[in-house]
Amino acid sequence: MIQFKETSLKKVAEIIARYPEGKQKSALLPVLHLAQVEFGGWLDVPVMDYVATLLKIEPIEVYEVASFYSMYNLKPVGKFLFEVCQTGPCMLNGSDNIIDYIKQKLNIGVGETTTDGMFTLKTVECLGACGYAPMMQFGKTYREHLTKEKVDAIIEECRAKAN
């Protein structure tokens, strides 16, 4: 059965308390973020249904939101997610080369996951780090001024973490 941990349920209650009575639907985006972290890095349909029950809204209200925003993964992703920015300013600073290098190095295409389930490569649009390009989102933070060497180091870092 899908159920948030006690601490997450407390967090959900805290978030709902930020809004006026009856406006608990406003908690949907933050609660989906929590759910994605807690339930394996993506939002499966039963997870979305659970969120709907928690917030006393219809499942369709959750699906339509989860499918709108690019940060919600609607299919499984690897243990480590590389989200490389490819928009204008990053492109001017060689993001295409970084994306090609990651593809080669991990032997996957954009949107694909390595066969060992470790890495997923996604391209994303502008993340607001244009002065520190090329860059990618890696978990909670950004990795900036990317070079091939830095990409190698990040991949090593991930492998070390996984062991």
Add this chain to the structure above:
Amino acid sequence: MARKLLLEKAHVEGIRHYDVYRREGGYRSVEKALKMQPADIVEEVKKSGLRGRGGAGFPTGMKWSFLAKPDGIPRYLVCNADESEPGTFKDRYLMEFIPHILIEGMIVSSYALGSNSSYIYIRGEYDWITDILEAAITEAKQNGWLGKNIQGSGFDMELYVQRGAGAYICGEETALLESLEGKRGNPRIKPPFPAIKGLWGCPTVVNNVETLAAVVPIINEGGDEYAKIGVGRSTGTKLISACGNINKPGIYEIDMTISVEEFIYSDEYCGGIPNGKKIKACIPGGSSVPILPANLLLTTAKGEKRLMNYESLSDGGFATGSMMGSGGFIVLDEDQCVVRHTYSLARFYRHESCGQCSPCREGTGWMEKILLNIEKGKGKMSDIDLLWDIQSKIEGNTICPLGDAAAWPVAAAIRHFRDEFEWHVNNPEKCLTENFGLRHYADPIHVPTN
């Protein structure tokens, strides 16, 4: 050296934390404001001439004065921290390094507007900055600047941070409000404007991070003093985030009297173009505003030096000028391909269109595909006119300004760099290996007539 108002203390060690921020004079504006009448604060902001720093440049004091105040209905202040215009990364800097200046500005503004619950809607990717803001809010609360009866004034206020989840469109204020209500980021039809019906149907003001931070020096020094900085209707200071092919990308606080040339070449700012290259083009205000070739960037069509302010950057209209926008300053050196860059932006807008209005939903996709074809050497001469036709049919025909924002970069690229597009069509085998390069420097302007 230009005077700094927002970043004056940016390099003080530990300024992110309350004790240091307070020691450096933080929260004085709240002390002052709580002794004033809310209407007088609005008056000071009006006098300051402050214009919205998110991109539209609408006078903030006027926006505040539109806020409806019906009895018994709550009012809300929402901070737009959904910074996602390509080239723009200034709000991130403020929130990451000086979070208390935003909180301070929001307390003063909330008091002025009568908002007892205010929200910071931050883009979802700024996950770690959300933690920084929440830690700063906790510090402010522990020190009596938030919560019940702030500093004994009788004013109650709570401040919350809400993360988005990856959608450029949520930077549009009504889409932002939809998102804050837990819905898809589909912009609303205006009117009614948020000042009348905003968050949960209540009167709401939505302001950019930098705008709200600027309220702090305005209250500390007075609106008239603030208005003395800058020139004309470009008062105060502006944060510029500079990126692309420059030696020193980063955030610069400028008073709006310096020239574009000084901003690009002075060591105090961008420090020139790397490897001694020449500048080919620049998008001075975030990806949505028109790209300008070097000659029109440095001087206006009238031959005057172009300055880094609202009026001068837009001098000449879209035919020969651009816009201040969000202050996202993107520089392209002589080796960059305008077609490729425009394609990249078109892909961005296609990805970010919410899909509500058909001209934008369909048009952005068509433009992306045609531009990719031209870039790959598969374009036809008629494609250039087709692109012009599509962009002209998106502009002005959508609920929100994303349609215009998607149309303008394509229009400006064709307007100023048409021969570069034609070169791609005429030299299909060279498109992906050679750059059109320097030939464009100071070329004449082409304005399609149809």
